[in-house]
C-alpha cells in the first residue's frame with residue numbers, strides 16, 4: 001500500500017506516537033532476551049556514552065577527510081587500538097567501515113588488485129571460502145567479478161579441510177579465507193595451517209574475525225585455548241573485525257586491517273575526472289554519518305582491555321551454563337565452539353517450532369534451516385552476550401518448557417506436509433512459476449513477513465541452494481515493495 005508524502009507535515013508528538021504504534025511488535029534488542037543480532041552488555045554508562053557521542057557526531061560526514069580533522073584522528077586511533085590486540089606490525093594499517101560486509105568487500109577488492117598487479121587482468125581471480133564462511137564473500141565476489149570456490153569442512157569439527165584448500169589453489173587464486181570463528185557454529189578454522197599454505201603458495205589469506213575479533217583475544221587473555229588467528233601468523237594479510245558486534249558499538253561499525261600499507265592501497269578509490277571536488281574514498285560508501293565512528297572510539301576508550309576482558313568473562317560463564325543446560329535437555333552441540341557462539345540440534349523436536357514457542361515467551365533464538373544438499377542439519381544458533389550470564393537460568397527454564405510443548409505438538413500439519421512434498425517433486429522452473437501462490441500460502445505479502453516459518457525453513461533445507469536463492473529473491477522483493 002502506498003503512503004503519500006503528507007501535504008503538510010505532522011507535529012512531533014503525533015509522529016513519535018505513530019512510531020510507538022509501528023514498533024509494538026518489534027523485539028527490543030536492549031532486553032538481553034535476544035540470542036542473535038544483539039550484543040548486550042547491560043552497562044548503562046556505556047549505552048549513555050555511546051548515544052551522547054553518536055548524537056554529537058551524527059551530522060558530520062566522513063566523505064571528505066579535509067573537512068573534519070577530528071574524524072581522521074578518531075579513525076586512526078580506532079584502527080591502531082584494534083591493531084594492538086591483533087599483533088599488528090609497525091607498518092600495519094586499516095580502515096573504519098560501516099560493517100562486516102563492507103570490511104570484507106574492501107579486503108576482497110584489495111586482494112583482487114594485489115593479484116592483478118602481479119598476474120595481470122587476463123583471468124577471473126578466484127577466492128577460496130570454507131563452506132561455513134560468511135556469504136558476504138560470495139556477495140563481494142559477485143560485485144567484483146571473482147569466482148568463489150568452496151572448501152569443504154570436516155562435518156564433526158566443523159573446521160575447514162586444509163588439505164582440500166591446498167588442492168583448490170591454482171594460478172588464479174587471489175584470496176583464501178578462514179573464519180575466526182564462523183557464524184553458524186562458532187568454531188575457529190585452523191588459520192595457522194592456512195597461513196603456512198598462504199606463505200608457501202604466496203596467496204593472500206584473510207581472517208574473517210567479524211564476530212570474534214573482540215572476543216577471542218580476550219578469551220585468550222583469560223586462559224582459554226584459542227588457536228592463533230591474527231597477524232601473529234605471517235600468511236594473514238588482512239582481518240575483518242566488527243565493532244558493532246562484540247565491540248559493543250552502535251550498528252554501522254567495523255574495521256578492516258592490513259598487515260602493511262602496500263596491501264591496503266587496492267581498497268582505495270580516487271575519482272578526479274569530473275569538475276567537482278576530488279573524491280577520495282577508503283570505503284565503499286562515501287557520505288556517511290560519523291556517529292558510529294565517534295561512538296566506537298568512545299567505547300574502545302571506555303572499556304579498554306580490562307572492560308573487554310570483563311565482558312568476555314561474563315560471556316564465558318554464560319556459555320558454560322548454557323551448554324550444560326542444553327546437554328541436560330539432550331540437545332546436541334555442534335562442534336566444539338571456541339568462541340561466544342553455540343549451535344545445537346535435536347532429533348526429538350522441530351527446531352522451527354521450538355523457536356516460535358520460545359518466541360512467544362519473549363526470547364529470540366535463531367533457526368538455521370540447514371541443507372540436505374550441503375549435508376548440514378537444521379540447528380539453533382545462539383549468539384551469547386555478557387547479559388546472558390545473568391539471564392541464562394531464566395532462558396534455560398523457558399527453553400525446557402518450550403521443548404516439552406514442542407514435543408507434545410503434532411508433527412507439522414498434513415497440509416504443510418503435502419505442500420512440501422508437492423514442491424519437492426516439482427521442476428525448478430515450475431516452482432518459480434507457482435511462487436505467487438506459494439508465497440500467499442506461507443503468508444508473504446507486501447510488508448508482511450510470515451510469522452510461521454516452519455514451512456519456509458523446511459523448503460530451504462530440502463531444496464537445492466540455487467533454487468532457494470532464486471525463491472528468496474522473489475520473497476524479499478515482494479515484502480520490500482510498498
Ligand SMILES: Cc1ncc(COP(=O)(O)O)c(C=O)c1O
Nearest residue numbers: 099100101134182183208210211
Ligand atoms: C563471521 C562473519 N563475517 C561477516 C559478517 C557480516 O557482517 P555484517 O552483518 O556486519 O555485514 C558476519 C555477520 O554476522 C559474521 O558473523
